[in-house]
Amino acid sequence: MIAAQEKFLRQLDAAYRLNYDPVPIGPQAGALAAQYVYKRTDQAYVLSRKATIWSAETHEHVFVFAADELTAELWRECRERALELGLGLIRPHSEHKCSFVTALVVCGAARDEAIAQIVRERYRKDYRFGFYGWMEFRAAAVCLGDGRVAVSRPAADLRPFLEKNLNLITTKES
Numbered sequence: 001m002i003a004a005q006e007k008f009l010r011q012l013d014a015a016y017r018l019n020y021d022p023v024p025i026g027p028q029a030g031a032l033a034a035q036y037v038y039k040r041t042d043q044a045y046v047l048s049r050k051a052t053i054w055s056a057e058t059h060e061h062v063f064v065f066a067a068d069e070l071t072a073e074l075w076r077e078c079r080e081r082a083l084e085l086g087l088g089l090i091r092p093h094s095e096h097k098c099s100f101v102t103a104l105v106v107c108g109a110a111r112d113e114a115i116a117q118i119v120r121e122r123y124r125k126d127y128r129f130g131f132y133g134w135m136e137f138r139a140a141a142v143c144l145g146d147g148r149v150a151v152s153r154p155a156a157d158l159r160p161f162l163e164k165n166l167n168l169i170t171t172k173e174s
Helices: 003-016 072-089 112-120 153-173
Strands: 032-045 052-070 096-110 124-126 134-143 148-151
Touching: 003 032, 003 052, 003 096, 003 153, 032 072, 052 072, 072 096, 072 112, 072 134, 096 112, 096 153, 112 134, 112 148, 134 153, 148 153
Parallel strands: 052 096, 096 134
Antiparallel strands: 032 052, 124 134, 134 148
């Protein structure tokens, strides 16, 4: 792992820990460098929490992968790993609103076909026709070599966050 990649992963870790809980990863993680989870519950009730009118849960599971070079094959492996782990963590029920599974790849260089796959990435799943909520997959990659940030359409709100953290790293290096 290159020094710039380690710096960016540390910066990303500090940024995610503000609102997300880190999840320890095992020794057989492979390219998986970090994992974070965010849980939020919104409720409306009358006078006491026992008289709840409605409740909605939102979850996000973020999987950060690190690689020297991002290829199309490596992206498919990261995507499948994130979906496998993320779908296993989702527990749909009547108060489940939505869950996001985010796969983020931090790499030194990226091939154009891998970036194209990330930008075109779409995966969504409804639980019991949407009555038990839904899940959406978000994909992103940060290429430290040329400073590119690629995101899928569902992850468009992730772009400013990644660019800000990338700019913090390049500013510290100057």
